[in-house]
Amino acid sequence: MVTRRQFIGRSTAAVLGAGLVSRAGAATLPEAATSDRATLVAPGLPPNGRPYHPVVTLNGWSAPWRMRDGWKEFHLVAEPVTREISKGMVAHLWGYNGQSPGPTIECVEGDKVRIFVTNRLPEHTTIHWHGILLPNGMDGVGGLTQPQIPVGKTFVYEFEMKKSGTFMYHPHADEMVQMAMGMMGFIVVHPRNPAFMRVDRDFVFLINAYDIDPGSYTPRINTMTDFNLWTWNSRAFPGIDSLVVRTGDRVRIRFGNLTMTNHPIHMHGYDFEVTCTDGGWVPKSARWPEVTVDVAVGQMRAFEFDAAHPGDWAMHCHKSHHTMNAMGHAVPTMIGVDHRGIAQKINRLIPEYMVMGDKGMADMGEMEMPLPENTLPMMTGTGPFGPLEMGGMFTVVKVRDGLGRGDYADPGWYAHPEGTQAYELRL
Numbered sequence: 001m002v003t004r005r006q007f008i009g010r011s012t013a014a015v016l017g018a019g020l021v022s023r024a025g026a027a028t029l030p031e032a033a034t035s036d037r038a039t040l041v042a043p044g045l046p047p048n049g050r051p052y053h054p055v056v057t058l059n060g061w062s063a064p065w066r067m068r069d070g071w072k073e074f075h076l077v078a079e080p081v082t083r084e085i086s087k088g089m090v091a092h093l094w095g096y097n098g099q100s101p102g103p104t105i106e107c108v109e110g111d112k113v114r115i116f117v118t119n120r121l122p123e124h125t126t127i128h129w130h131g132i133l134l135p136n137g138m139d140g141v142g143g144l145t146q147p148q149i150p151v152g153k154t155f156v157y158e159f160e161m162k163k164s165g166t167f168m169y170h171p172h173a174d175e176m177v178q179m180a181m182g183m184m185g186f187i188v189v190h191p192r193n194p195a196f197m198r199v200d201r202d203f204v205f206l207i208n209a210y211d212i213d214p215g216s217y218t219p220r221i222n223t224m225t226d227f228n229l230w231t232w233n234s235r236a237f238p239g240i241d242s243l244v245v246r247t248g249d250r251v252r253i254r255f256g257n258l259t260m261t262n263h264p265i266h267m268h269g270y271d272f273e274v275t276c277t278d279g280g281w282v283p284k285s286a287r288w289p290e291v292t293v294d295v296a297v298g299q300m301r302a303f304e305f306d307a308a309h310p311g312d313w314a315m316h317c318h319k320s321h322h323t324m325n326a327m328g329h330a331v332p333t334m335i336g337v338d339h340r341g342i343a344q345k346i347n348r349l350i351p352e353y354m355v356m357g358d359k360g361m362a363d364m365g366e367m368e369m370p371l372p373e374n375t376l377p378m379m380t381g382t383g384p385f386g387p388l389e390m391g392g393m394f395t396v397v398k399v400r401d402g403l404g405r406g407d408y409a410d411p412g413w414y415a416h417p418e419g420t421q422a423y424e425l426r427l
């Protein structure tokens, strides 16, 4: 775990050391902090400007800013990045400031923001600020509201954050390619009144998907629906951070969908209400209880609950193919097929041949078969009771008594109180 101070210190050194900021540019360009890792950075309080309660980006971090003449200045660098999708697999993506997604931008309603966007991609780009109310010329649609940002150039976006809420940023230039390559980031505009919609823990992530053939590193950018890696913040289970929560906390979980299909996000153990969309806060009178919230392509949702029930509560996309990692979808169903005779014959020719899938696919979760280079097992992850048989868009909300206020460290597995767990009937 790296503190924000260490983080900024190290990244400043890295940026200056690499000579990325010219002497002339340094006078006007704020530093572009960069990260080469996929670990959660526990939030720190804002060092200046209006006060707010920061969000926690799963497997990510928030961008530092510079205050100058009443403007909050951020610097995003669009560039090729390397992202670890989960242990055992890395992807060559495009992103911002060293990672995909880019750093979360946090600011406060009423802030004037100036965002410098430097293009270090091999082709032009722009950034669109999804859901933000702003002057038309700041909307970032290449060709429509501005010229594309050429390779090597920096453009400046300036606007006032007129309303608080849940937003995101992504290119509006060669969009299919650039989003398939991982270019996106989260924006949170906090309410001017810190007591409004106040929560104790506020988690954010973007829903994305990649199609990366086993043994390769770069996504297939022309894939429309048949992706093989279903990710949150470009991470697949078991690489996705747990959401660590203290019993009694008011919790908000915000997510946006930049894939090519909808995702019904389901959390166990609680009912909750959607309190915010990318259109704004949902009035109390318009909310209803849910345990699954569907998020369509290009939508954002935030739901809230009071963490009254300790435990390890699964949270996942309810499309069961989205809780699997790389797999072939054209494999025949083997359930019920009697292949005893044929297996013996094949074994004479190929001694390693195994019969699989005739009773279901659960054995895939246990078996440690050799995999091709740079891919993830279809079903993986181990819990206190054995294989979880999951992958992709799955993680655990860990609700625990007595955690510290800013403590997001993994508390381990839940210890079930006696008499509260399913048990085997022994006659």
Ligand SMILES: [Cu+2]
Pocket (backbone or CB within 6 Å): 230, 262, 263, 264, 317, 318, 319, 322, 393
């Ligand atoms: Cu899904």
